[in-house]
């Protein structure tokens with residue numbers, strides 16, 4: 346947790362910026378994500394959260410600034426390289442294969458991590474090496490009973506849980522979650538909060554999230570973005586009470602939703 350974390354952040358951005366045809370979607374962002382923390386990125390629509398997320402995961406090349414992962418400069422590296430160095434992203438990105446079972450998805454991800462890539466033609470025996478670990482990860486995300494269910498037959502919330510298991514199979518040093526509760530009903534939101542609370546143990550999580558109940562429940566640290574810059578950073582209660590944040594969100598419907 347927060348108190349016990351190393352002083353050096355696992356993920357650090359300095360002066361990070363992204364311009365699209367001269368428009369600064371992200372201005373000059375400084376961000377420190379502490380080891381073992383859950384760090385939320387929030388802000389009104391268009392604040393630059395997704396752009397920042399894409400910069401941190403290598404999906405966009407920054408126009409300015411630097412990103413370091415555990416002290417190593419990863420600025421401008423391709424997404425696969427960033428992922429291999431330990432930054433995994435889940436939600437709104439993973440493609441699930443409809444006929445492939447939950448267990449097979451995780452086995453394939455475990456296999457991919459060994460550097461063999463996503464190869465479907467491997468023998469049952471070879472994939473079996475990953476079975477125990479796959480089942481363990483499915484259990485961790487509450488999908489033990491659905492191990493043999495094809496992805497297409499999983500309900501929405503369960504598909505997202507499977508995507509999470511796939512991301513965890515990569516044993517990320519930092520797990521980035523892109524609006525993990527987007528499109529979910531209240532029950533699935535609660536389940537997802539419990540799930541993230543469980544899987545965060547021993548991991549570092551960065552999440553972009555609109556739902557303030559989720560942020561309040563999970564985040565050790567909250568960075569509020571507005572117009573591409575950091576408006577405020579702090580604990581949830583501190584940030585929530587900050588007049589600048591209240592003003593930024595005025596008229597927005599998703600405060601304390």
Ligand SMILES: Nc1ncnc2c1ncn2[C@@H]1O[C@H](COP(=O)(O)OP(=O)(O)OP(=O)(O)O)[C@@H](O)[C@H]1O
Nearest residue numbers: 365368369370388389390391392393394395396397
């Ligand atoms: N590829 C792009 N080309 C031009 N402008 C872009 C591009 N991507 C984002 N923007 C602009 O940058 C700003 C920040 O967008 P971004 O999607 O990062 O915000 P956000 O905080 O994630 O918003 P939301 O909460 O609505 O998802 C917006 O004004 C958006 O229109």
